[in-house]
Amino acid sequence: MEEILFNIACSLGKSQEQIREINLYREGDVTSIGQTLENCTVRDMWKQCQEGSEFTIRKQAVKEFNKENKLRKREKLSNTITTGGSTGTDFCGPAVMGQGFVTSEEIEVDSTGLMQNCSPLSYKVPNIRSIPRKFNVTILKNHDYKTIVYSSKGIGEPPFLLSLSVLMAIKDAVQSARSQVGLTGHFQLNCPATVQKIQAMCGNQLQAMMGTSQ
Numbered sequence: 388m389e390e391i392l393f394n395i396a397c398s399l400g401k402s403q404e405q406i407r408e409i410n411l412y413r414e415g416d417v418t419s420i421g422q423t424l425e426n427c428t429v430r431d432m433w434k435q436c437q438e439g440s441e442f443t444i445r446k447q448a449v450k451e452f453n454k455e456n457k458l459r460k461r462e463k464l465s466n467t468i469t470t471g472g473s474t475g476t477d478f479c480g481p482a483v484m485g486q487g488f489v490t491s492e493e494i495e496v497d498s499t500g501l502m503q504n505c506s507p508l509s510y511k512v513p514n515i516r517s518i519p520r521k522f523n524v525t526i527l528k529n530h531d532y533k534t535i536v537y538s539s540k541g542i543g544e545p546p547f548l549l550s551l552s553v554l555m556a557i558k559d560a561v562q563s564a565r566s567q568v569g570l571t572g573h574f575q576l577n578c579p580a581t582v583q584k585i586q587a588m589c590g591n592q593l594q595a596m597m598g599t600s601q
Contacts, residue, residue: 397573453563460560485550487513489578554578564589
């Protein structure tokens with residue numbers, strides 16, 4: 388689904404956030420599994436996240452940075468994930484696990500199907516250095532979930548899946564790098580988005596510049 392949204396955004400010349408916001412669930416919507424949504428708070432959470440993170444201001448700052456830097460790119464992306472009937476909120480442990488899943492945990496197998504990188508030295512999992520220095524978590528307030536025991540909020544899959552925003556932010560940054568050498572439109576960058584894959588998707592600009600300097 389994230390790839391579909393990214394493709395639509397590329398085709399229409401719009402940001403991923405614009406496409407997502409248009410398609411956010413509303414109260415009373417029926418999901419793909421036939422569940423009618425009650426107490427649907429996803430739009431409230433989206434608004435709170437946008438305002439609390441000063442998203443628009445920081446997104447513009449990222450655009451200015453990307454214009455001024457050819458080899459270094461940044462990106463900021465807002466995302467929401469729905470699992471079953473509960474919409475997720477972003478918590479540190481699962482989020483960092485997901486970050487590793489979409490950026491570094493690439494499985495390598497041989498011709499017989501055996502995993503080749505099955506040790507801590509070759510299979511790169513997140514560690515303490517992978518955690519962002521600033522990691523803000525807020526919980527939606529003043530909403531009474533009457534259908535759940537003591538209005539509890541279950542978490543597990545949602546924070547992990549929200550790490551897809553890391554992958555999509557990388558794709559936005561790669562798109563910015565591609566545009567500066569005339570590469571436009573949709574491109575395929577599957578997770579994990581390793582350094583090697585990112586470099587290739589950027590059009591190998593680093594090698595070109597190094598070759599020119601030599």
